[in-house]
Amino acid sequence: MKTFLTLVLASSLVAAAGAKQIKLLNVSYDPTRELYQEYNAAFAKYWKAKTGDDVVISESHGGSGKQAQSVINGLEADVVTLALAYDIDAIAQRAKLLPADWQKRLPDNSTPYTSTIVFLVRKGNPKHIQDWDDLVKPGVSVVTPNPKTSGGARWTFLAAWAYALEKNNHDEARARDFAARLYKNVPVLDSGARGSTITFVQHEVGDVLLAWENEAHLARKEFGADKFEIVTPSLSILAEPPVAVVDKTARRHGNEIVAQAYLEYLYSEQGQEIAAKNFYRPRNEKIAARYAANFAQLKLVTVDGEFGGWQKAQRKFFGDDGIFDRIYQP
């Protein structure tokens, strides 16, 4: 017995001596705070059970474009989980911290969950907002962030543009006029989605918030379903927020393996369930079916199908002197 106890003690000491504490930084976009708070705890538990190592995951949140720029400027992210592929492309192209084909390294183009853009209105929908057309009416105050800095805002802009094109037989001039009228109704441009939610929910500015689906659900959950309603437009966009390991940084930190595992675990059943619980549309069909009631069915266009991909869309709409610069007058 004494020998057995000695062996147990010795093996425990060896195990304890071998355990490492790993620090990982996830640089993400604005509305993923709650998702990754829950997910990080689950992953740390999973990783501890698998390897015996403690992993402490720090998060940084902000407008997706701003976050990408921070990583380019030296913010030492091991992984990035941003709002759109263009922002990670920028990190790959300008800072060369990961390969250009980063999106091929994980399933579903490295987008473990999807989302879309919906409307959040005040209880009773006093301005009778049902679809995109209602947003351009005089007297309707629309809250949405700045597409130059926010990934969600870029998805929103494209959703509105796609709606206007469909409504006007793909007449670009009329779509442009529609977008101009829409942004004329925007009194405040926040830099990120969370800022816009605060503007709408806490500061009670505006009649409608154009929000990530998860952000709209979260606002209702946090601030009361009796205060807000979600309006699902007839058409929106399939938002695919991507994730990637920042190879060079992760390698320098000795975090390559854990960073890869961190992202892969997003595709696991538990990871998918956490995403669904936080109102992100899971890729896993079984989980998606379980949470189907949370997600309205609507027509969703894709950035590739409608706009020829993010590179083209970015250049045309959000680049310097792009369409947004021309139609938006603060």
Place this chain on the structure above:
Amino acid sequence: MKPNQLILAAAAGALFILPAWAADNAATNSSEAAEIEALKQQIQELNQKVQALERQRESEPQTAANTNQAQIQELDQKVRILERQHELDKADAAAAVKTQPRLKLDASGFTLSSADTNFAISLHGLVQLDSRTFFADHNIVNDSFLLRRARPIITGTVFHDFDFNFTPDFGGSTVQIQDAYLNYRFVPELQLQAGKFKSPVGLEQLQSDPVTSFNERSLVTDLAPNRDVGVELHGDLFGGTVSYAAGIFNGAPDYNGTTVNSDSDNDKALAGRVFFQPWKPTNVDWLRGLGFGVGGSYESDRNGATGLTPGYTTDGQQKFFAYTNGVVANGQHWRVSPQGYYYYGPFGILGEYVVSDQDVKNGAALADLQNRAWEVSASWVLTGEDASYNGVTPRHPFHLPSGGWGAWQVVGRYEELNVDPSAFPTFASSTASASSAHAWSAGLNWYLNRNVRVNASFSHTVFSGYTGGTPAVPAQAENVFFTRMQLAF
């Protein structure tokens, strides 16, 4: 009576009058009946209008209330939008400040730095206008005003860890580069410096030019190397209680007022210094200002005259010793310099001893000559400020309207330099050089503020071993009165 009441009264009157009139006139006909019917119709219409007017009047307050409510809501939204916009503007302004370069101008100079301080450039300056007045010198030395130092000093940092310094000197009669180096701060404990800078040997030599007690350094500095070109590792250990420096340099001869920027031979010198301040980070006030250490150098110099000192000079910068023509360096040259200081409150004392041992040759004659020097200087800040190796900061800068007189300090020094007796007569001539110099000095320093200093001092130097005649520097004691006006920022 209101208009609608008047109309009703008139209509009622008509109802009563008309039948009476009809009874009195039996000849009522069908046209009159129709007329009555029309009047009834009119009355009914009027009645309806009255009712409508009354209803409208009743609803007016509600409509006005609704209009007011809408206006209030609209104004409320505008206020909320403005408030939020103000918040965002403030956040943007705060974010912008974090990325904007910073400009600073104060007693430490002018500094421009990036917001993250990874990049910075500073402009400093040092100007010293001196006077030297010699007494009883048989007019062999000119009394003179002189621009002792005139240095624009550019320092800075690039990529956070790389510091640089570029210091030309326009004082004197030639322009020199005093310092030009790059320093990589890996950590405070380990730094690599390369370029031209002070060789890490002499305590007095390493003291910054604007804060020395007297206009000129002592005889000790005649035996220490000046600025040299090379590479050194240096750093501060254990919270600054130990500092060290060790490097490889081109090799500087004893006393070298004019430094050069390249080597004239293949030999290199090793120089190093370790200095202890064991109580520096403690609360033991009376020991915190104690520092002591040792510096030294070694070089094997076989290239003749270029490795040999051009001569030793007095406080008044007059040469009192030089090797005779034909004497050259011929082998190893080493120096050892134990050194220390002690500062406590307004009191300060600094001492240093140097041995410079050098193999020399004059034709077939060889010798290993050991020259020695030492000095002790003491100071007292009359106005009570703390004395330190890094100077005195006046508590009340000079400003007559507010009664500020700056800081006043008295200083005194004793110094000696003794040339190895074996140098005479084979390697030096007693008719041209003295074998030793002993000097005392006293002075008064006035620190008007952190940037301006005025000082005056007197030095008396006596020589021994000189057998030549007059006029010559070592033929009589040197008595020199110094003044200085200094701007340093």
